[in-house]
Amino acid sequence: xxxxxSRLFLVGVLLVAGCTKTTPVEEISVQSSGVSLSxxxxxxxxxxxxxxxxxxxxGHAPDQALPTEWDETKxxxxxxxxxxxxxxxxxxxxxxxxxATADDQNQxxxxxxxxxxxGTVRWEKVLHKGGFPSPGxxxxxxxxxxxxxxxxxxxxxxxxxxxxxxxxTAFDLDxxxxxxxxxxxxxxxxxxxxxxxxx
Numbered sequence: 001x002x003x004x005x006s007r008l009f010l011v012g013v014l015l016v017a018g019c020t021k022t023t024p025v026e027e028i029s030v031q032s033s034g035v036s037l038s039x040x041x042x043x044x045x046x047x048x049x050x051x052x053x054x055x056x057x058x059g060h061a062p063d064q065a066l067p068t069e070w071d072e073t074k075x076x077x078x079x080x081x082x083x084x085x086x087x088x089x090x091x092x093x094x095x096x097x098x099x100a101t102a103d104d105q106n107q108x109x110x111x112x113x114x115x116x117x118x119g120t121v122r123w124e125k126v127l128h129k130g131g132f133p134s135p136g137x138x139x140x141x142x143x144x145x146x147x148x149x150x151x152x153x154x155x156x157x158x159x160x161x162x163x164x165x166x167x168x169t170a171f172d173l174d175x176x177x178x179x180x181x182x183x184x185x186x187x188x189x190x191x192x193x194x195x196x197x198x199x
Contacts, residue, residue, distance in 0.1 A: 086145030
């Protein structure tokens with residue numbers, strides 16, 4: 001039995017469907033598009049994962065035996081304590097594992113370098129102390145270290161939101177700060193998450 005409201009809903013759906021505009025799409029071949037495709041040498045990922053989503057920024061780890069199961073000990077090489085929280089991915093360069101983190105209690109944004117073999121801390125650098133967005137300017141599930149670091153093999157790049165500005169910092173692989181630059185103001189509603197772009 002069809003009710004008045006069911007009929008009204010059906011009429012509404014038909015009206016919307018009849019008013020939907022479709023835009024024809026012309027199919028373009030690779031040859032006519034101006035895009036060139038070429039083979040790419042993907043580095044051995046056992047030594048490098050330099051930034052967000054890996055060497056090609058596509059999340060692919062070809063020809064690697066990846067673990068699909070783990071527990072407290074299975075497929076775990078080491079564990080270590082991280083002060084604070086962060087949503088960025090680890091970056092791996094040579095014998096270093098690099099991470100960004102933010103300690104809300106101490107109001108510190110930092111990067112940390114771990115020994116890839118055993119997880120010991122090689123160095124840690126506080127980039128900013130204080131200047132965190134207010135709780136209303138950060139998503140409740142966000143952190144003050146959302147972005148993934150980037151490394152070009154010689155320099156590590158970090159970008160944080162601090163004191164209402166986006167601030168980029170570069171370090172060498174030994175943790176020495178090379179430069180720091182304000183990139184501009186940022187009006188935060190949910191926090192800041194972009195990672196530095198590939199070089």
